Amino acid sequence: MASRTFGHVTVTTPDLDEPGLYLSRVNTLDPPRGSVRDFSYGEANLRSLDLEDTQLITGRISDLRCERVEFEALNLHGVEIVGSDLGAARWSESKLTRVVFRDCKLMGAVLHRLVLDDVLFEGCRLDFATFEKIRAAGPVVFAGCALTEATFADCDLTYAVFRDCMLTRTEFGPGRYRDTDLRGNDIAAVRGVANLSKVLIGPEQQPDLAHALVAELGISVGDD
Known part of the structure; x- marks a missing residue:
């Protein structure tokens, strides 16, 4: 079983190259029976992609471009x-288990009420995305992602890991962040610092966190 380790978290990832596994090329992700298994899909430019009450099990989506999702x-x-470029996707009421997003764009996306278990976002553009009521039921990692002006609202990111991410004006709203690992990121310009109770940072990040808190509270620092 494939896995990746980031700090104190190990993410179990899909092993789509394991011996004996064959991924069949499919032309649609919207089958009549509501599930697609052992599949390969992509290299497509779509005007829209609407999926509801569907399960995608063991497969790869690559080089997909969608205007509306x-x-x-x-x-x-x-x-x-x-x-893949899923643009300003609207994704709600779903569970993702052993899922990897790599080099994808979900800029301006709205992810609402997703349960994430062994999910890795790696090298993704998530600028201006909104994460609402996201729950980390297992390991969740953002590695090398751009999250400029992204928003986390009422999320449970317990034990989630952010590593080498761009967090410029990323807003952490009220939520649960116990042991959320923010080491290895520039956090000087994050927003919602007062909500980041019990997160994990490195010693060198303390001045950055203080800078972000001073900016958030509008505190003026002057000489005598």
Whole structure:
């Protein structure tokens, strides 16, 4: 079983190259029976992609470009999404287990009420995205991602890891951040610092966190 370790968290990832596994090329992710298994899909430019009450199990989506994306109750298990642009996707009421997003764009996306378990976002553009009521039921990692002006609202990111991410004006709203690992990021310009109770940072980040708090509270620092 494949895995990746980031700090204190190990993410179990899909092993789509294991011996005996064959991924069949499919032309649609919206089958009549509501599930797609052992699949390969992509290299497509779509005007819209709407999926509801669907399960994608063991497969790879690559080089997919969509102008409009609407996902509801779209559950993924053992899926890689690589080099794809899902734009300002609207994705709600779903569970993602052993899922990897690599080199993807979800700029301006709204992810609402997703349960994440062994999910890795790696090298993704998530600028201006909104994460609402996201729950980390297992390991969740953002590695090398751009999250400029992204917003986390009412999320449970317990034990989640952010590593080498761009967090410029990223807003952490009220939520649960116990042992959320922010080491290895520039956190001087994050917002919602007062909500980051019990997070994990490195010693060298203390001045950055203080700078962010001073800016958030509008405190003026002057000489005598």
